[in-house]
Amino acid sequence: MVKPLGGADVVVVGAGIVGAAVAYECATAGLTVAVVERDQVSGGTTGAGEGNLLVSDKEPGPELDLALLSLRRWREWAETLDTDIEYEPKGGLVVASTAAALASLTALAEGQRAAGVETAAVADPRTLEPHLRDGTAGAVHYPQDSQVMPSLAAAELLRRPGITVHTGLTLTGLTLTGGKITAAVTDAGTIPTGAVVNAAGTWAAEVAARCGSELPVAPRRGFVLVTEPLPRMIRHKVYSADYVANVAAGTAGLETSPVVEGTAAGPVLIGASRERVGFDKTVSVPVLRRLAAQAVELFPFLTDVQVMRAYRGFRPYTPDHLPIIGADETVGGLWHACGHEGAGVGLAAATGLLVAQGLTGGKPALDTAAFRPGRFGRPVEEAHA
Amino acid sequence: MTVYDIAVIGAGPAGLAAAETAAARGARVAVVDAAEHPGGQFYRHRPGDDGSRHHHWRAFTRLRDALKNVDHLAGHRVWHAEPGEPHTLHCLVGHADERPTTVRAQHLILATGAHDRSLPFPGWDLPGVLTAGGAQALWKGHGLTAGARAVVAGTGPFLLPVATGLAASGATVHGVFDANRPDRRVLPLATDPARAIEAAGYAAALLRHRIPYRTGHAVIAAHGDGRLEEVTVARLDRDWRPLPGTGRTITCDTLATGYGFTPQLELAVHLGCALTEGFDGTPVAAVDAAQATTAPRVWAAGETCGVGGATLAIVTGALAGYAATGARPPASLLRRRARQRRLAAALAAAWPVRDGWKSWLTDDTLICRCEEVPHSRVEQAIAAGARDTRGLKLLSRTGMGRCQGRVCGYAAACLVGAPERPDRPIAQPVRLGDLAAGDTAPIHPRAGADT
Numbered sequence: 001m002v003k004p005l006g007g008a009d010v011v012v013v014g015a016g017i018v019g020a021a022v023a024y025e026c027a028t029a030g031l032t033v034a035v036v037e038r039d040q041v042s043g044g045t046t047g048a049g050e051g052n053l054l055v056s057d058k059e060p061g062p063e064l065d066l067a068l069l070s071l072r073r074w075r076e077w078a079e080t081l082d083t084d085i086e087y088e089p090k091g092g093l094v095v096a097s098t099a100a101a102l103a104s105l106t107a108l109a110e111g112q113r114a115a116g117v118e119t120a121a122v123a124d125p126r127t128l129e130p131h132l133r134d135g136t137a138g139a140v141h142y143p144q145d146s147q148v149m150p151s152l153a154a155a156e157l158l159r160r161p162g163i164t165v166h167t168g169l170t171l172t173g174l175t176l177t178g179g180k181i182t183a184a185v186t187d188a189g190t191i192p193t194g195a196v197v198n199a200a201g202t203w204a205a206e207v208a209a210r211c212g213s214e215l216p217v218a219p220r221r222g223f224v225l226v227t228e229p230l231p232r233m234i235r236h237k238v239y240s241a242d243y244v245a246n247v248a249a250g251t252a253g254l255e256t257s258p259v260v261e262g263t264a265a266g267p268v269l270i271g272a273s274r275e276r277v278g279f280d281k282t283v284s285v286p287v288l289r290r291l292a293a294q295a296v297e298l299f300p301f302l303t304d305v306q307v308m309r310a311y312r313g314f315r316p317y318t319p320d321h322l323p324i325i326g327a328d329e330t331v332g333g334l335w336h337a338c339g340h341e342g343a344g345v346g347l348a349a350a351t352g353l354l355v356a357q358g359l360t361g362g363k364p365a366l367d368t369a370a371f372r373p374g375r376f377g378r379p380v381e382e383a384h385a
Numbered sequence: 386m387t388v389y390d391i392a393v394i395g396a397g398p399a400g401l402a403a404a405e406t407a408a409a410r411g412a413r414v415a416v417v418d419a420a421e422h423p424g425g426q427f428y429r430h431r432p433g434d435d436g437s438r439h440h441h442w443r444a445f446t447r448l449r450d451a452l453k454n455v456d457h458l459a460g461h462r463v464w465h466a467e468p469g470e471p472h473t474l475h476c477l478v479g480h481a482d483e484r485p486t487t488v489r490a491q492h493l494i495l496a497t498g499a500h501d502r503s504l505p506f507p508g509w510d511l512p513g514v515l516t517a518g519g520a521q522a523l524w525k526g527h528g529l530t531a532g533a534r535a536v537v538a539g540t541g542p543f544l545l546p547v548a549t550g551l552a553a554s555g556a557t558v559h560g561v562f563d564a565n566r567p568d569r570r571v572l573p574l575a576t577d578p579a580r581a582i583e584a585a586g587y588a589a590a591l592l593r594h595r596i597p598y599r600t601g602h603a604v605i606a607a608h609g610d611g612r613l614e615e616v617t618v619a620r621l622d623r624d625w626r627p628l629p630g631t632g633r634t635i636t637c638d639t640l641a642t643g644y645g646f647t648p649q650l651e652l653a654v655h656l657g658c659a660l661t662e663g664f665d666g667t668p669v670a671a672v673d674a675a676q677a678t679t680a681p682r683v684w685a686a687g688e689t690c691g692v693g694g695a696t697l698a699i700v701t702g703a704l705a706g707y708a709a710t711g712a713r714p715p716a717s718l719l720r721r722r723a724r725q726r727r728l729a730a731a732l733a734a735a736w737p738v739r740d741g742w743k744s745w746l747t748d749d750t751l752i753c754r755c756e757e758v759p760h761s762r763v764e765q766a767i768a769a770g771a772r773d774t775r776g777l778k779l780l781s782r783t784g785m786g787r788c789q790g791r792v793c794g795y796a797a798a799c800l801v802g803a804p805e806r807p808d809r810p811i812a813q814p815v816r817l818g819d820l821a822a823g824d825t826a827p828i829h830p831r832a833g834a835d836t
Binding site: 015037039040041042043047151152155156158159165167168225227228265270282283285288289292293295296302303304305306307308309310311312 | 465467468473475655657766769770771772773775776779780782786787789809810811814815816817818820821823
């Protein structure tokens, strides 16, 4: 028999960085919040992320506007939160290996600058990264690119008064009265509420289905290599301009590009790979080898550095690579804040703000039309891919 | 490249027995082992060793002789086991001249053994505090003594050979402190003649070296300025909480502690083997009656599928050797396994780890030594929503360092109240250059950055 757990103005499903940001902003707006998490805080994609807050990898458009808003909010959080969330505005350096790559990178940077991004052309990237390989064509420096420790940030945001976190609790469905939510049903009781926010990240399609809706969110696997701790040899997030063609790739096959960064704690983090292989946790040795080869090519000194560990995560992929933020168009009181693919940490702060503004009837800080949950139409095949 | 019929990983009792059995049945066998000399932790020895430091030396020399019929790939550290047809073991060989290599085999037998299980207590990170196995390895492997004045603490019969070994190597042992008070649960062990004789031998050695042996006691703190100078020993209640007023100090320069063993399961996890609960309730590789894991063409033997000592390891190793060559094992071997498993269960029941050790901790006692995470930060992470060792790692860095949680994992799992997850895709550190050298993937330089 289900028992009431204590009501809340809003129930957030998922205690990753997006759920934490939504909960924090809702609580800040004066709502009482219950967070329902089937595993643990940061147990999903947040715990497998590097914690970057990037504007450099986004083309001008709605996602870049969201990223810029988010970046400002993250800066405010870093100043106001009690605990150190390892916020570090270390800047990004995008390196072009050929003249052609540099030309498209430069064109991208111009568009980004018009949208409000700080960019600076760097003729010799080794002035910023002395250990970078010789013979690159040039680079663009993005001083706004920053980093946080996402798990600590999520935990800290969830400590805000007004938020109750239930870990080890699974949302099983909703109670609807007259087409509107009156309670969230979990495996350990019901929570009376008028609003439920689906912030289940890579598992958001499953949560949407339990709520009587449908979303096209699918996993896109990535691996990260972690080296032994080093003195600070790499100061920025450094990656190859090869990506320009294709954060937007949608193929199921393996795609990799070198993304290398030092951390305050010492280890160097090496990514990034993308594969659409479902929730397969098997370690792919060829992918690890490819990541290593690309990192060594960018920073030759890494050849003799040891990899201590590796981990994998599953990005919440959507068909148009944009997040899903807004009210569900069929279930009254159901909201979605998910599908941020590899950008969830960076976009979390603005996502939380927009959902809280929506729930309290406030004017949204930016136009959310591009993120509408209903934009994919039905039936949705991707969700079941 | 050679594809072996069977690759056995580990050259301890289980691995040697598996290799002997499989080779005797005509299989082309490789024994892949991290150490330079066969024997594993149990039969650790020096070149030219006459066996005087060892029990079961005759059993070992017989098993070692079986290596003549296999390829003994010594000094091969497996950093990843990749399932396939054939399976591929990604290894590193050598030390200063380390180089990568691969070993391929149609069938694998995992005999990866176990490592010492530590419990944290104030001062356990001082130089001079060793694991019991570490102290024994110094003596067995190098003929060295760990120090002049030693104390041994922990739980289980394994403390006895550690203490007598330290004494034989020249240390004065000022006490063996077993936190448990063995009761009638040890009786099944007393009916095993081999173990009874062994226990009597240790008892005689303790007497000969005048080593005090106390049950229901533990070292609950170590003290010293920069290195170990003394320990606090206290009497414990049944749950291992120190009884007030029973603490006393013992001057020593060496403390060897051991609270059992944790199987090395990384490779089993790489291969997709399901885990289950071992004799003491902690994770081990799940095997069926033929020692087969749940992964295709992968068997497991010895401590990998349940910590039970050398005899059980030899029996399960032989059984895996029969199964991997498609042969029926003799019924006598199955009976011996059943008996040894009962003894192992009795051992785990008689010498459990009780929760009261947590009361030895202070706020600033380090739980994770690699990342210097104190107990208070672990408690904060649990309060913040960590529910297992992965959550602890994310919220407090516990287990994130060089040892990947091998030292602190058991304690961290106890503190957070969920089993350890031996998920270490890279089981041994590997140079990026060596990793990159094997890169043959088609080039799709197309993925973007992440947050």
